[in-house]
Amino acid sequence: MIDYSGLRNKMVDEQIIKKGIKDERVINAMRKIPRHLFVNEALAHRAYGDYPLPIIESQTISQPYMVGFMTEMLDTAKTHKILEIGTGSGYQTVILAELADKVYTIERYNTLVVKAREIFNKLNYNNIVMKTGDGSLGWKEFAPFDRIIVTAGAPVIPEKLINQLNPNGKMIIPVGDYHLQKLMFIEKNDEKISIKELSGCMFVPLVGKYGWNQ
Numbered sequence: 001m002i003d004y005s006g007l008r009n010k011m012v013d014e015q016i017i018k019k020g021i022k023d024e025r026v027i028n029a030m031r032k033i034p035r036h037l038f039v040n041e042a043l044a045h046r047a048y049g050d051y052p053l054p055i056i057e058s059q060t061i062s063q064p065y066m067v068g069f070m071t072e073m074l075d076t077a078k079t080h081k082i083l084e085i086g087t088g089s090g091y092q093t094v095i096l097a098e099l100a101d102k103v104y105t106i107e108r109y110n111t112l113v114v115k116a117r118e119i120f121n122k123l124n125y126n127n128i129v130m131k132t133g134d135g136s137l138g139w140k141e142f143a144p145f146d147r148i149i150v151t152a153g154a155p156v157i158p159e160k161l162i163n164q165l166n167p168n169g170k171m172i173i174p175v176g177d178y179h180l181q182k183l184m185f186i187e188k189n190d191e192k193i194s195i196k197e198l199s200g201c202m203f204v205p206l207v208g209k210y211g212w213n214q
């Protein structure tokens, strides 16, 4: 078996720490999680590069820096209940599962859910609850959430998600047009909502009732 720990530490040093991520918990999680397991075996040697990679169903595993940045912004605590929309490969899910109490994750392709579940089991994560479905609706049964992360680009911030955020919660979501978005950071302070625009980004579309049609 190939040892990827050298490449993984290089990724964290050069793409995460050098680019400004400071939260030690995020840094340690990214040093720990074997990112190469979340891509096709033929792409494993590229899993620690500074770019997104293709996964099945024409979707992508996000660039490592983007995962680090979004996770740091969420400022997750061990007591938190998190909702993730867009499981994809499951890499971001596991980073969150390292930092939070429980992660609820929704993916629209069942093929991706099945694949991600296999990896979660292999790595022994039992604080992840997943389902196949339209995440733009949120997950009412388990709301409210302390943190919400959306890893697909939405045309607008889905109101249902804001409603499912706890009164002092935080949420991060790419919003914009079909190909190009801006990361939006939403904070609730005793129900008062503030929205901040962060950096530009490119995510695959959020397809669903409160996303794009296709």
Ligand code: SAM
Pocket: 059, 060, 061, 062, 085, 086, 087, 088, 089, 090, 091, 092, 093, 106, 107, 108, 109, 112, 133, 134, 135, 136, 151, 152, 203, 204, 205, 206, 207, 208, 209, 211
């Ligand atoms: N964070 C993931 C990772 O680390 O692999 C990357 C996620 S990928 C950029 C976005 C994912 O969102 C895709 O797998 C896509 O199928 C999913 N998606 C798009 N619209 C969705 C929706 N309405 N509900 C749930 N998942 C959705």
